[in-house]
Amino acid sequence: MSDFAARRVMMVDNQVRPSDVTKYPVIAAMLDVPRESFVPDHLIEAAYMGENLVVAPGRVLLEPRTFAKLLDAVNIQKDELVLDVGSALGYSAAVIGRMAQAVVALEEDETMAAVAAQRLAAVDNVAPVTGALSAGVMAQAPFDVILIEGGVQEIPAALLAQLKEGGRIGALFMEAAVGVVRVGVKAGDAIAWRDAFNAAAPVLADFARKPEFAL
Numbered sequence: 001m002s003d004f005a006a007r008r009v010m011m012v013d014n015q016v017r018p019s020d021v022t023k024y025p026v027i028a029a030m031l032d033v034p035r036e037s038f039v040p041d042h043l044i045e046a047a048y049m050g051e052n053l054v055v056a057p058g059r060v061l062l063e064p065r066t067f068a069k070l071l072d073a074v075n076i077q078k079d080e081l082v083l084d085v086g087s088a089l090g091y092s093a094a095v096i097g098r099m100a101q102a103v104v105a106l107e108e109d110e111t112m113a114a115v116a117a118q119r120l121a122a123v124d125n126v127a128p129v130t131g132a133l134s135a136g137v138m139a140q141a142p143f144d145v146i147l148i149e150g151g152v153q154e155i156p157a158a159l160l161a162q163l164k165e166g167g168r169i170g171a172l173f174m175e176a177a178v179g180v181v182r183v184g185v186k187a188g189d190a191i192a193w194r195d196a197f198n199a200a201a202p203v204l205a206d207f208a209r210k211p212e213f214a215l
Contacts, residue, residue, distance in 0.1 A: 004036050007048040011035070015050045016068040026071045029098035030064065038091030038119055055088050056109055058202050062149060066172070066181070066199040067092065070147065073183045073196040074170040076100050080144035083162065085133050086204060090116035090126070092149050097126045104140045108133050134206035136162045143167060151179055151200070152207035160191060170196075174203050 012031050021027065036047040039061060043053055052060035062070070076082060076099045084105050087093045089112055093105035103126045107113040113130040120126050129137050134156040136146075141162035148155070151174035163169055169184045169191065179200050184191035 004034060004047070008035065011048045011050075011064050015064045019065045019069055021068045021072045023072050023075065025076070025099045026068055029071075029095045030068060032098055033091065033094045035064075035091055038089045038094060038116075040089070052201055056112060058205060059086070059088060059109070059112075059150065060201055061088055061091060062199075062201060066201070067095075069197050069199070070170050070172075070181055071095070071099070073181065074145050074147065074168045076145055081140070082145045082147065083137060083140070083143040084147050084149065085136070085159070086149035087116060087128070088112050088149065090120040090123075090128065092147070093126045093128070094120060094123055096147070097123050100145070101125065102127070104129055104137050104143070106131060106133060106137055132206065133204060134159065138162060145169070148172070148204070148207070150207070151203040153203055153209035154207060156206065160186070163191075172199055172201050174200065 036044045039047045050063055052063050055061050080100050082096050082100045082103045084093045084103055087105035087107050093103045096103045105126055105128045117128045120128055136159045142164035143162055144164055144167050146163055146169040148171040152171045163186045167186050172179050172181050181196045181199050182193045183196050184193045
């Protein structure tokens with residue numbers, strides 16, 4: 001077993017399983033995907049640390065615990081189409097690709113998107129797309145599941161509109177330094193949210209609450 005393979009097992013055994021992540025597809029996918037292949041080169045040695053990894057200004061690769069619990073909460077099925085918003089260098093999309101029928105990996109940072117396209121080239125059910133995170137990917141909608149890989153305060157209506165009736169969305173809502181991951185289910189024009197667990201991550205640029213203007 002290579003050093004990284006051993007670290008991957010330790011990540012799952014020490015960070016994922018003890019966090020009440022019990023769904024086999026989540027655990028199997030995280031054991032299968034080499035996280036070190038989807039981080040910036042200077043962070044390879046830190047790939048399996050139990051903390052958010054800064055991959056670009058204001059952008060992180062979610063810590064393994066948060067990401068695994070998010071996947072566990074939205075419960076992706078083998079026949080589902082998933083939109084991964086803010087896929088960075090492609091790790092999250094590669095993991096989701098082991099669980100879903102197909103994944104659209106949306107990234108707006110052109111440098112990261114170009115790297116992700118290279119690193120995801122061998123994953124035949126993941127389609128990398130470069131574009132604004134807040135706009136989603138209307139051409140591929142509707143989606144069974146939408147995941148947002150970073151903190152939010154508000155979710156743009158354009159993104160919510162791309163969720164299939166009865167579909168699920170998982171997002172980390174931040175208030176100051178603390179946050180809660182919520183899972184929403186679409187019913188008509190509304191989203192019914194439930195709290196899943198606490199976590200933290202930087203708020204994505206287009207997902208910050210707009211300031212209210214008072215006269």
